Amino acid sequence: MISKKIKVKGIVQGVGFRPFIYNLALKYNIKGWVNNDEKGVNILTFSSKENIENFIKQLKQNPPPLSKIDSIEIEELNSTNKYTNFEIKKSETNNNKSTIISPDMAVCQDCIDDINNESNFRANYALTNCTNCGPRYSIIKTVPYDRENTSMAEFILCDFCKKEYEDPTNRRYHAQPVACEKCGPQVNLYNKNNKKLSSSLEAIKEVATLINQGEIVAIKGLGGFHLVCDATNDNVVKKLRERKNRPSKPFAVMFEDIAQTKEFTDLTKKEEEIINSKEKPITLVKTISSKLSSHVAPNIDRLGCFLAYTPLHHILFRYLDNPIVATSANLKDEPIIRFKDEVLEKLGYVVDFVLDFNRDIINACDDSVVQVANNDISILRNARGYAPTAIKLEQKVSKKILALGANQKSTIALAFEDNLILSPHIGDLNSIESMEYFKRTIDTFKRFYDFEADVIVCDKHPNYESSKWAMSLNKELVFVQHHYAHILSTMAEYKLKEKVLGFAFDGTGYGDDGNIWGGEVFICDNKTYERTYHLKYFKLIGGEKAVKEPKRVALSLLFDIFSLEEVLCLDNSVVKQFNENEIKMLHTIWQKGLNSPSTSSIGRLFDAIASLTNLLHNQSYEGETGLAIEQNYDKTIVDSFDFEIIDKEIDLSLMIKQILEEKDIKIICSKFLNTLVKIILEISKKHENLPLVFSGGVFQNKSLLELLCKALDEKQIKYYYSKEIPLNDGGISIGQVYYLL
Secondary structure, eight states, X not given: OEEEEEEEEXXXXXXXXXXXXXXXXXXXXOEEEEEEETTEEEEEXXXXXXXXXXXXXXXXXXXXXXXXXXXXXXXXXXXXXXOSSEEEOOOOOOSOOOOOOOOOBOOOHHHHHHHHOTTSTTTTOTTOOOTTSBOSGGGBSSSSOOGGGBTTTTOOOOHHHHHHHXXXXXXXXXXXXXXXXXXXXXXXXXXTTOOEEEEHHXXXXXXXXXXXXTOOEEEEXXXXXXXXXXXXXXXXXXXXXXXXXXXXXXXXXXXXXXXXXXXXXXXXXXXXXXXXXXXXXXXXXXXXOSSSOTTSSTTOSEEEEEEOOSHHHHHHHHTOSSOEEEEEOOOTTSOOOOOHHHHHHHHTTTOSEEEEESSOOSSOOOOOEEEEETTEEEEEEOOTTTOSEXXXXXSOOSSOEEEOOOSSSBOOEEEETTEEEEOOOOBOOOSHHHHHHHHHHHHHHHHHHTOOOSEEEEESOTTOHHHHHHHTSSSEEEEEOHHHHHHHHHHHHHTOOSOEEEEEEEEEEEOTTSSEEEEEEEEEOSSOEEEEEEEXXXXXXXXXXXXXXXXXXXXXHHHHHSOHHHHHHOOOTTGGGSOHHHHHHHHHHXXXXXXXXXXXXXXXXXXXXXXXXXXXXXXSSTTHHHHHHHHTOOTTOOOOOOOEEETTEEEOHHHHHHHHHOOOHHHHHHHHHHHHHHHHHHHHHTTTTSOEEEESGGGGOHHHHHHHHHHHHHTTOOEEEOSSSOSSGGGHHHXXXXXXX
């Protein structure tokens, strides 16, 4: 007989870990105890050597479905038997918090069965959950993850729920949000005047009727509200666009189940697997049905689709006729809304009704967005289901590090002990409300881990709100260049420390020379970088205005190549966007560099190509030009345009001239993407000893990424790109931390 103490760290609280250990101990006749503390789960075992070995083997091989074990420490103890049974002891607390917070998870099949079973006392209860599903991050105030530390503290368990909650053999044992209709939060329907209309199942039935009749409603989810309407109704989807002032950015669509999804989309096996996973992210897939409103995703054949992921959604779909648009309830540049009264105050002109429940959302959390590229997941927006994201470091850090990310697609990251944590998506820091959300998220993670940063890392851009906030603090500051941080984020995912050839292609980032970078090639490791190549600078006429008007970027490229007189004589769609006086005025602005910063951005190059091909001269959302070009990519076209690499500059003047001579849009778009691949291949040939790393929002272009990977695979060139950390600015904070490791 022997005794062992086992410490388990990782995502091991709020995921049914202690009851799992309890039942495993019963199975292997082990005496002792299990408890939680701020670092994880502690287990004391007393049994035969064989029993304990089998116990540990099962612990490693088949842990609870929502857990993620980072480490298991085993210590042999004096084998004196003080225990006659196995028990679950009360949580221990001290001042050293490092337990990893679990993300919110979609409702499990067992809970769906419960709400659909009329003989179950939780039949039709819209907030049903267990240790295998439901809210975690969105309801927790601090650790340890106990009910009194969540927004469920005020709800006293009834006898039925308490019995399950206290039974270690039940899957609801210490599931902190556990409740039922009798003792838990209630669902209520309100009109836009904040008058309560109905409650419980009747409220859900009524809201379904309203959606079927063409109304726009707000419905509370796990981490915030959705704006919802019938996705097949042209009039109501158009009305939602007009009310929300969202001209063409695609809406996500929620489906009842995978079968309904397949009626409207063409899914690969991998896409189906991800859509149906326990995380239930929004997944970008190909649409095939004309039954969806043409206003859902205008001008593209891709759709962000996801499945009902709460019990409330599942009950709602019983009474719906069609799939629904379900887009985040927020104002432009503001975070997702958590409270009913705020929905009515800020979006009262958008929604007609609000379906609410009185379980508070402590921490807002948007829906995750992913796509499948190269038959593997690529996370575009890291949020519900995946975040907070924990990465185990190879060694402990000497200082506590807080990284503040970028200004767009903001996230924060923190490193302490041997943990690196990435927050859920915060959003663009372009408003007072979004900055408040940013600071609130920092406070949340400080509270979780009793975390006080020794050093803060931020972007070099002096006008980034996150960097300005950092400079207002009396802390040690480290500034990391934006595109280098992009490369570092991918290096962090793969724990790379050696020299790499890094390609950072995106829209905007502050360069070391004060210009706007975005088409950068570095030779770097995790401590140093050298800018070895970049796209030849061109000017953004009108600065920020050029980002919204691709025709200005295209005109600037024409000014680089032709004289004013030659531009005026060109028979091109770009020139036709302006009258002669406008072109002359813009030429003067370009010539004198008035509010026309220089850029090397590949993202802005996409804008110019979209305008030169007459696809898009003005864009209403970021990445619209990239989607338009991808929409016209033809994989049977294998040719590319000409380009030159002179010293450190990638000069595309020859390509622009060739584009002007070509009239076929598909040929231009296809050859353009092929050209980008060819540029990367040519540069990589000059540095054959270095593995390649790709990062930046441009590589979210699925056609470009898959083309590139195929070409590199054929040439057996080693490469890396982020899959679990966003390639876009959402991964910047991770790269910033990695610089200091």
